[in-house]
Amino acid sequence: MLLYLTEYLSQYYSGFNVFQYLTLRAILGVLTSLGVKAGTPTMGGALILVAVAVSTLLWADLGNRYVWVVLFVTLSFGMIGWVDDYRKLVLKNSTGISATSKLIWQSAIALSVTIFLYLSSTTPAETALIVPFFKDIAIDLGWFYVVVAWFVIVGSSNAVNLTDGLDGLAILPTVLIAGALMVFAYTTGNVKFAVYLGIPYIRDAAEIVVFCGALVGAGLGFLWFNAYPAMVFMGDVGALALGAALGIVAVLVRQELVFMVMAGVFVMETVSVILQVASYKLTGRRIFHMAPLHHHFEMKGWPEPRVIVRFWIITVILVLVGLATLKIR
Numbered sequence: 001m002l003l004y005l006t007e008y009l010s011q012y013y014s015g016f017n018v019f020q021y022l023t024l025r026a027i028l029g030v031l032t033s034l035g036v037k038a039g040t041p042t043m044g045g046a047l048i049l050v051a052v053a054v055s056t057l058l059w060a061d062l063g064n065r066y067v068w069v070v071l072f073v074t075l076s077f078g079m080i081g082w083v084d085d086y087r088k089l090v091l092k093n094s095t096g097i098s099a100t101s102k103l104i105w106q107s108a109i110a111l112s113v114t115i116f117l118y119l120s121s122t123t124p125a126e127t128a129l130i131v132p133f134f135k136d137i138a139i140d141l142g143w144f145y146v147v148v149a150w151f152v153i154v155g156s157s158n159a160v161n162l163t164d165g166l167d168g169l170a171i172l173p174t175v176l177i178a179g180a181l182m183v184f185a186y187t188t189g190n191v192k193f194a195v196y197l198g199i200p201y202i203r204d205a206a207e208i209v210v211f212c213g214a215l216v217g218a219g220l221g222f223l224w225f226n227a228y229p230a231m232v233f234m235g236d237v238g239a240l241a242l243g244a245a246l247g248i249v250a251v252l253v254r255q256e257l258v259f260m261v262m263a264g265v266f267v268m269e270t271v272s273v274i275l276q277v278a279s280y281k282l283t284g285r286r287i288f289h290m291a292p293l294h295h296h297f298e299m300k301g302w303p304e305p306r307v308i309v310r311f312w313i314i315t316v317i318l319v320l321v322g323l324a325t326l327k328i329r
Contacts, residue, residue, distance in 0.1 A: 029055045111150055262318050
């Protein structure tokens with residue numbers, strides 16, 4: 001929005017041309033969305049979504065289709081979470097939205113977006129599966145791209161939601177991964193960097209940098225109040241939306257496999273639940289003291305802050321591994 005205003009004003013003062021630089025707009029996006037304030041004890045994730053949406057609309061190029069895709073996915077999944085939280089907190093319905101209904105709505109949104117992306121793709125790189133550590137391996141997925149993208153978006157959304165069980169546990173990994181994806185978006189959307197690093201060049205991916213910057217800024221602002229002991233909580237409205245946001249960005253920059261590495265904490269939390277349920281149904285025994293995994297360590301006597309910080313440290317390591325794939329090819 002402000003990009004168009006600065007373009008117009010640059011006719012009268014050339015200094016406004018500085019706002020054409022993507023890096024500056026990304027920084028402004030971070031600073032704009034950083035102003036998340038406390039005030040909503042639960043469903044505080046709605047504050048994150050407002051900050052991200054406003055910041056992206058202000059500083060991103062609204063003529064870029066990827067900008068609208070990431071906003072649509074994020075806000076749509078946030079709406080699912082909002083309805084779930086509203087039923088639990090306001091209507092006092094302890095079940096909220098049933099798991100089946102939630103999955104149906106998530107799938108409907110994810111499939112509609114991924115089908116649109118597949119049909120509107122203009123280059124093979126936009127739908128090929130990129131294999132990390134190899135320059136020349138890109139698997140042509142065809143229509144299977146829709147399935148892979150659906151799995152990443154819906155899986156990421158639910159994984160973040162499962163992880164959001166301790167103060168600050170989910171939000172900092174989200175910020176770290178969003179920051180890493182911002183690097184991938186910038187390099188993927190810059191033809192010189194893409195050629196140099198041996199990754200696919202996708203022109204529209206560059207503007208996602210502003211969105212990722214907004215995620216980073218809003219997440220840090222939220223963490224100020226969500227750190228242990230939390231004064232504000234994310235709720236499903238935030239967790240489902242942020243997970244979906246990370247998933248769709250990973251899909252757009254064609255780094256689904258690297259994303260699964262960087263999101264290792266979210267993955268192991270989800271896997272712990274799957275294994276726990278499967279083991280109990282098949283054998284009547286539990287693998288963990290309690291699932292998701294962070295509760296297992298709490299039951300073992302770890303203080304909550306120790307669990308949180310150690311999971312943060314693991315995420316830092318995994319994000320660095322993911323970024324290393326840019327160069328190690």
